Amino acid sequence: xxxxxxxxxxxxxxxxxxxxxxxxxxxxxxxxxxxxxxxxxxxxxxxxxxxxxxxxxxxxxxxxxxxxxxxxxxxxxxxxxxxxxxxxxxxxxxxxxxxxxxxxxxxxxxxxxxxxxxxxxxxxxxxxxxxxxxxxxxxxxxxxxxxxxxxxxxxxxxxxxxxxxxxxxxxxxxxxxxxxxxxxxxxxxxxxxxxxxxxxxxxxxxxxxxxxxxxxxxxxxxxxxxxxxxxxxxxxxxxxxxxxxxxxxxxxxxxxxxxxxxxxxxxxxxxxxxxxxxxxxxxxxxxxxxxxxxxxxxxxxxxxxxxxxxxxxxxxxxxxxxxxxxxxxxxxxxxxxxxxxxxxxxxxxxxxxxxxxxxxxxxxxxxxxxxx
Numbered sequence: 576x577x578x579x580x581x582x583x584x585x586x587x588x589x590x591x592x593x594x595x596x597x598x599x600x601x602x603x604x605x606x607x608x609x610x611x612x613x614x615x616x617x618x619x620x621x622x623x624x625x626x627x628x629x630x631x632x633x634x635x636x637x638x639x640x641x642x643x644x645x646x647x648x649x650x651x652x653x654x655x656x657x658x659x660x661x662x663x664x665x666x667x668x669x670x671x672x673x674x675x676x677x678x679x680x681x682x683x684x685x686x687x688x689x690x691x692x693x694x695x696x697x698x699x700x701x702x703x704x705x706x707x708x709x710x711x712x713x714x715x716x717x718x719x720x721x722x723x724x725x726x727x728x729x730x731x732x733x734x735x736x737x738x739x740x741x742x743x744x745x746x747x748x749x750x751x752x753x754x755x756x757x758x759x760x761x762x763x764x765x766x767x768x769x770x771x772x773x774x775x776x777x778x779x780x781x782x783x784x785x786x787x788x789x790x791x792x793x794x795x796x797x798x799x800x801x802x803x804x805x806x807x808x809x810x811x812x813x814x815x816x817x818x819x820x821x822x823x824x825x826x827x828x829x830x831x832x833x834x835x836x837x838x839x840x841x842x843x844x845x846x847x848x849x850x851x852x853x854x855x856x857x858x859x860x861x862x863x864x865x866x867x868x869x870x871x872x873x874x875x876x877x878x879x880x881x882x883x884x885x886x887x888x889x890x891x892x893x894x895x896x897x898x899x900x901x902x903x904x905x906x907x908x909x910x911x912x913x914x915x916x917x918x919x920x921x922x923x924x925x926x927x928x929x930x931x932x933x934x935x936x937x938x939x940x941x942x943x944x945x946x947x
Contacts, residue, residue, distance in 0.1 A: 586652035593632055593655070597761025601634045609758035611638050613751075617718045617772055618644060623686030626710060628675035629693035633659030633668075639689070640666035647680070649673045682709045691720040695732035701740055705930055708744045713778035717745065720753070722768035734769045741773050748773035784862035787829040788816040788910065790849065790917055791837070791883065792870045796896040797914065798883055799906070800836070803892040808934050812895075812903060813910045815883075816864075825865040833869075837883035837894065845869055850917050854909045855927040857934065866913050904938050911936040912944045923947040 594600025601607040614635060618625065622643040627636040630648030632655055640646045646668040650656050659670045673679045675690070676697050688707050697703050707717060719741070723731035734750045741748055753759055754768040791798040791814075799812040817832035819825055829846055833839050850866035871882065885894050897903055899918055902911060912926040925945040932940065 583651050583653075586650075587654040590632065590652060590654035590658055593658075594634070598759060599631065599634060601638075603761055605758050606761050607638075609756060610635065611641075613753070613756075613759070613770065614638050615642055617689075617716070617770065618642065618687055619716070624684065625687045625689060626678070626680065626685040628678060628688060628690045628707070630659055630670065631655050631691075633662045633670060635689060635691060636668060636670075637662055637666065640668050644687075647671070647685075649675050649678050649680070651675065676703050677706060678710065680710060683712050685710050685715060686712060687716045687718060689718045689720075692722070694719060694737070695721055695730070700732075702931070704740055704744055708775065711775055713775060715775050717741065717771075717773045717775075719771045719773075720769075721771065722754075722766065724766050724768070726766055729766060731767070733767060734771065737771055741771060745773035746776040783860075785819040785825065786816055786862055786864050787819060787825055787832060788814045788864055788866045788913060789829060789833055789837075789846075790814060790866055790868045790914065791839075792868065792899075793872055793896055795899055797899045797902075798837070799895055799897050799903070800885070800891045801893045801895075802907075803890060805890055808907045810905070811935055812897075812906045814866075814914070816910070826867070829865070829867045834886075836887055836891070838886045839869075839883055841869060850913060850922060850924065852909075852913045852916060852924050852926055854912075854925075856909075857928040857930050857932045859930070864909070864913060866917060868917075904936055906936045907934060908932070908936040908943070916944055916946065919946070921946040 597603055597606045601610055618639060625639045625644045625646050627646060627648045630636050630650050633648055636646045636648045636659065640663060648659050648668065648670040651674055653672050656670050656672050663670060671679065675693060688710055694700055719737065721732045721737055723729045723733050738748060738750060749772050751770045753770055754764050754766060757763045800815055801812050802809050815833060815836045819828040826843060826846065830841050833841055846867040846869045848865060849868045852864045852866065854864060855861045883894060885891050902914060909926060916924045924947055926943050928943055
């Protein structure tokens with residue numbers, strides 16, 4: 576149900592009579608059995624954690640609990656929640672007052688997210704679906720019961736439109752037409768009603784890119800390169816960096832990338848591993864970055880004659896020295912986070928973007944760096 580107070584008041588007022596609709600209260604044994612049969616086909620056979628968003632008075636949540644599932648319900652209407660708690664008493668279910676579009680629950684906590692007749696009322700459905708998907712564990716399931724109601728002036732969400740929204744977020748989906756089954760509604764209906772069932776990819780062996788980054792110091796300054804013509808973060812500053820190749824260790828990769836990008840031939844004893852940073856991009860893709868430190872023009876460092884040069888002008892428009900304690904804003908956020916962690920003395924950290932975060936560092940944005 577929608578987030579504004581007028582909508583909450585509407586559903587609070589409607590709660591007393593909500594279960595009078597055959598498919599809401601499931602008071603008719605025939606209707607109840609029809610929904611039970613469908614729901615049990617959508618839920619896993621083994622007991623799991625089921626989240627019912629916009630749960631209303633808890634009729635579907637009760638069917639899931641009776642099947643042995645551990646159920647959590649969320650609804651914005653306090654009166655609906657009160658009735659759902661009474662209906663689910665003794666089942667061990669939890670019912671919370673909250674916004675179903677932004678549930679007050681942790682990511683990766685549920686095996687099934689169940690939502691009935693709600694998504695069509697919400698703005699920015701793609702963002703809402705991304706939030707719901709993040710609530711699921713690997714291999715989890717999204718069950719969306721929606722429709723396009725009315726024949727002369729229909730309202731709702733067609734199955735084809737919802738499939739297009741859900742498809743990119745899940746591994747596979749199916750649509751089950753519900754209108755032909757009159758037992759579900761307590762009468763014959765002739766509009767579009769359906770259930771979309773979508774599964775996330777199961778958990779797989781963890782794999783991710785490993786990359787290396789050079790923190791090249793010249794006193795209190797650090798060398799940065801401006802990306803160009805790469806298709807990723809072009810125009811932004813980043814430390815000299817690259818991917819570890821198959822069969823290569825991280826230090827060897829750092830020495831190779833340093834020679835290829837800035838023309839410095841370093842020995843193994845001239846670089847020091849100073850930070851390991853696991854990063855999650857806004858797309859959800861993960862990588863682990865190893866940050867190495869080296870120095871030029873310092874006692875025990877590289878000789879000043881070995882100044883870096885731009886060896887890849889087709890990928891880099893300029894090199895420049897910048898104060899480490901006053902880094903420029905026009906940087907890749909991932910690299911900026913690594914340098915900030917290094918400057919603070921951290922050795923291990925996480926940098927986890929949210930889906931709507933920019934690739935570029937955002938001075939006023941949230942701090943996504945978590946030291947370990």
